[in-house]
Amino acid sequence: MPELLDIVGQDAALVQLQRASAGERRPHAYIFAGAEGTGRRTTAVELAKLLLCEKPSERPNNGRFAAMDDDFPLRQACRRCDSCRTVEAGTNGDFQLVYKELARYHDEQKVRERVMQNLSIDVVRKFLIDPAWRASVGGRGKVFVVRQTETMSAPAQNALLKTLEEPPTGVTIILLCTSPAELLPTTRSRCQLVRFGPLPMDFVADVLMKDGISPTEANFWAAMTGGSIGLAGRRAGEKLYEFKKSLVGQLADADSPGKLAEMLVKATEKLARKFRTRDKDLATSLSNRQAGQVFLGLISSLYHDSLVSASGAAGPLVHADQPDAVERIAERFGPTELAEILAQLARCEQLLWRNVNAKLLWDNVAVTCTSAAALEL
Numbered sequence: 524m525p526e527l528l529d530i531v532g533q534d535a536a537l538v539q540l541q542r543a544s545a546g547e548r549r550p551h552a553y554i555f556a557g558a559e560g561t562g563r564r565t566t567a568v569e570l571a572k573l574l575l576c577e578k579p580s581e582r583p584n585n586g587r588f589a590a591m592d593d594d595f596p597l598r599q600a601c602r603r604c605d606s607c608r609t610v611e612a613g614t615n616g617d618f619q620l621v622y623k624e625l626a627r628y629h630d631e632q633k634v635r636e637r638v639m640q641n642l643s644i645d646v647v648r649k650f651l652i653d654p655a656w657r658a659s660v661g662g663r664g665k666v667f668v669v670r671q672t673e674t675m676s677a678p679a680q681n682a683l684l685k686t687l688e689e690p691p692t693g694v695t696i697i698l699l700c701t702s703p704a705e706l707l708p709t710t711r712s713r714c715q716l717v718r719f720g721p722l723p724m725d726f727v728a729d730v731l732m733k734d735g736i737s738p739t740e741a742n743f744w745a746a747m748t749g750g751s752i753g754l755a756g757r758r759a760g761e762k763l764y765e766f767k768k769s770l771v772g773q774l775a776d777a778d779s780p781g782k783l784a785e786m787l788v789k790a791t792e793k794l795a796r797k798f799r800t801r802d803k804d805l806a807t808s809l810s811n812r813q814a815g816q817v818f819l820g821l822i823s824s825l826y827h828d829s830l831v832s833a834s835g836a837a838g839p840l841v842h843a844d845q846p847d848a849v850e851r852i853a854e855r856f857g858p859t860e861l862a863e864i865l866a867q868l869a870r871c872e873q874l875l876w877r878n879v880n881a882k883l884l885w886d887n888v889a890v891t892c893t894s895a896a897a898l899e900l
C-alpha cells in the first residue's frame with residue numbers, strides 16, 4: 524500500500540484531509556465518495572494509521588500539493604510503530620473495517636444465517652456503535668471504516684446517527700460509498716464529504732503495464748473502467764480480454780444471435796465461478812448477476828462507442844482497440860437505433876437484478892444487439 528502522501532491522482536482529497544487534520548476542529552465523520560477502485564479504501568486505512576500512530580511524521584509541503592503553501596506541514600503515519608503495524612495486519616483493537624459480511628462473525632446464529640443483502644443494523648451495532656463507546660486500547664482514539672455504505676439499511680443508518688452526531692472523544696468514522704446521494708440526508712449532513720475523482724487513464728494503464736499487461740489491453744481496461752485502478756486490475760486479472768475481443772467481433776458480424784447468446788451464457792457462468800472463488804461468502808445468485816453486469820457493461824460501452832461514431836461526435840473510444848467493429852455497428856444502425864439498443868441494454872441490466880432466466884436474458888440481448896429488435900421480456 525502506498526503511504527498517505529504517495530497516493531496518486533487524488534490530490535484534491537488529500538489536500539482536504541491534510542487541512543482538516545491540521546485544523547482545530549478535526550471532523551469526526553467523513554464520507555469518502557467515488558467509484559470503486561479510485562483509492563478510497565487505501566486512503567481511509569492510511570488516514571486511520573495516521574490518526575492512531577504513536578509518532579506521525581511531518582514534513583513541509585514543498586510543492587507536493589500545488590494548492591498548498593510550501594511550508595504547510597504535511598502529516599502521515601510513521602508505519603513503524605506498533606499501532607501502524609497492527610492496523611496494517613488487521614489486528615489493531617482501535618481500528619475496525621465494517622462490512623456486511625461481518626454478519627458471519629456475529630454472536631447470534633440468526634444474524635449469521637441471514638442472507639447478507641445489506642449492511643444490517645446488527646452488524647453496525649456490534650462492530651461499530653457498541654465498540655465506539657468502549658475505551659480506546661492505545662489511548663489515541665478509534666477509527667471505523669465502513670465499506671459500501673450505500674448498502675447500509677435505513678434502520679442501521681438511523682441507529683448510527685447519534686454516534687455520527689456526537690461520537691465519543693477520539694472516534695473517527697469514515698463511510699466509503701460510490702454516491703453520497705444514496706445515503707440518507709441525515710447521514711450525509713453529519714459527515715464531511717471527500718470526493719475521489721476518476722484516476723487519469725494513463726496512470727491506470729501504466730500500473731497495469733507494470734504488471735505485465737500489454738499496452739493495448741491496459742489502455743482498454745483503463746478506459747472501460749473509467750479510470751478505476753481497482754476494477755481495471757481485477758478485469759485484467761480475470762483474463763477477460765481475449766473474450767471481449769471475440770465478443771466485439773461477434774457483435775460486429777451479427778450473423779448468429781444464437782451463438783452469441785450461448786457464448787454469453789457460458790462466459791457469465793465461468794466469471795461467476797471466479798467471483799465465488801475469490802469471495803467464498805458470495806451467494807451464487809449474486810455472483811451470476813455481478814458477472815452478467817460485467818458483460819452487459821462491455822456490450823453497452825461498445826454500442827455507446829458506435830453511437831458516438833454514428834453521431835459524428837469526436838471523443839475517445841473505449842473500444843479504441845477494435846475501431847473497425849465500432850464503425851461497422853455504427854454504419855449498420857445509425858444514431859436512433861443505437862440509442863434504442865442502449866435503452867434496451869439498460870433495461871436488461873435492471874432485469875438482471877430480478878429473477879429473469881439467464882438464457883432468456885442473453886437470447887434477448889443477442890437479438891436486440893444484432894437487429895435492434897425490442898426485448899421480449
Ligand SMILES: [Zn+2]
Pocket residue numbers: 575576577578579600601602603604605606607608
Ligand atoms: Zn506509526
